[in-house]
Amino acid sequence: DQQVKQNSPSLSVQEGRISILNCDYTNSMFDYFLWYKKYPAEGPTFLISISSIKDKNEDGRFTVFLNKSAKHLSLHIVPSQPGDSAVYFCAASPGGTGANSKLTFGKGITLSVRP
Amino acid sequence: DTAVSQTPKYLVTQMGNDKSIKCEQNLGHDTMYWYKQDSKKFLKIMFSYNNKELIINETVPNRFSPKSPDKAHLNLHINSLELGDSAVYFCASSQVRFPTNEKLFFGSGTQLSVL
Numbered sequence: 081d082q083q084v085k086q087n088s089p090s091l092s093v094q095e096g097r098i099s100i101l102n103c104d105y106t107n108s109m110f111d112y113f114l115w116y117k118k119y120p121a122e123g124p125t126f127l128i129s130i131s132s133i134k135d136k137n138e139d140g141r142f143t144v145f146l147n148k149s150a151k152h153l154s155l156h157i158v159p160s161q162p163g164d165s166a167v168y169f170c171a172a173s174p175g176g177t178g179a180n181s182k183l184t185f186g187k188g189i190t191l192s193v194r195p
Numbered sequence: 196d197t198a199v200s201q202t203p204k205y206l207v208t209q210m211g212n213d214k215s216i217k218c219e220q221n222l223g224h225d226t227m228y229w230y231k232q233d234s235k236k237f238l239k240i241m242f243s244y245n246n247k248e249l250i251i252n253e254t255v256p257n258r259f260s261p262k263s264p265d266k267a268h269l270n271l272h273i274n275s276l277e278l279g280d281s282a283v284y285f286c287a288s289s290q291v292r293f294p295t296n297e298k299l300f301f302g303s304g305t306q307l308s309v310l
Contacts, residue, residue, distance in 0.1 A: 082237075114298065123199070123285055123301030124238070169238060182251055183299065185238035 083107045084172050086186035094194050099157040101189050103170030106151065110184075111175035115144060115155050118167040118188070127168070128155070160193045167191075198222050201286045201302035208276055209310055216271045216305045218286030226250075227269035228299065229261060230285040238285070244269055273307075281309045 085104045093099045103113075111132045116124035130137040130144045130153065137144050143156045157164055167188040201218040208214055220227060228251075229241040243251035244263040258274045273280060286302040 116301075121204075121303065123287070123303045124299075125301070126298035129298070171238075182240050182243070187236035187238075 082186075083110075084170055084184050084186040086168075086170055086189050088189055089187075090190040090192070092192045092194060093160050095162055096159045099155075099160045099164065099191055099193070101155040101157075101168050101170075101191065103153045103155075103186055104151055105153075105172050107172070107174065107184075108151070109174040110172040112173050113144070113146060113153050114171045114173075114183070115142075116169040116171060116185075118169065124169055157191075160191075162193045162195050165191055165193045197302075199286055199288055199300050199302040201284075201305055203305060204303065205306050205308075207308045207310065210276055210278060212276050213272070213274045214276060214307070215273070216284055216286075216307075218269045218271070218302055220267055220286075220288040220300070222288055222290075222300060224288040224290050224300070225266055226289045226291065227263065227266070228287040228289075229269065229271050230287060230301075232283040232285065232304075234282070242269075242271075276309045278309050281307055283307070 083106050114129040115127040117127045118124040128139050128142050128144050130146050135146050146153045167190050169188045170186040171183045173183045199220045226245045228243045230238050231241050232238050241255050242261045246266050247263045260272045262270045283304045283306050285304045287299040289299050
């Protein structure tokens with residue numbers, strides 16, 4: 081049961097252009113969303129997050145948009161740089177403090193930024 | 196100084212063997228995790244420990260046994276290894292007990308190959 085879906089396995093963009101990475105979710109209880117970035121042979125590292133009370137969160141070149149009605153979020157990277165080439169994981173959690181309040185990850189999107 | 200370190204980085208072994216993966220974090224976090232990334236690339240939580248107490252135990256075969264000697268260490272012991280155990284195993288930590296809106300810090304992963 082894939083509650084967090086990253087349907088496009090890969091994306092290739094030109095340096096300087098915008099990268100848009102999409103993520104869909106099925107669990108309406110999800111309340112908090114995070115993006116992680118992973119380089120080969122390294123663990124995922126936190127990139128940016130958004131709470132369901134917001135529809136946009138920006139951090140430098142990275143912006144995450146949330147559309148709760150569509151159960152969809154996207155990560156925008158502008159401008160894209162070769163160093164952004166990595167696997168990007170979308171993750172979601174329902175909030176709260178119970179044992180069910182764990183992060184559910186998608187399977188990642190491989191972004192390649194061409195010089 | 197690596198925040199979350201796990202060893203070994205690569206582990207190649209025969210079916211039926213018993214093996215352990217070690218994890219240590221120097222962030223002073225209270226909670227540690229084991230995640231598994233299988234061939235389909237999903238990152239799935241296996242276990243979570245808070246101050247040496249098991250708080251999340253997903254549906255994982257009981258051949259997998261986590262051990263937390265103190266809150267800075269969480270080891271994973273796997274008995275009677277099977278082919279399907281081949282995956283990348285990530286250790287992670289977080290400050291809070293249920294990090295629904297807080298980032299996780301991941302180790303660089305252990306690539307386990309069962310032959």
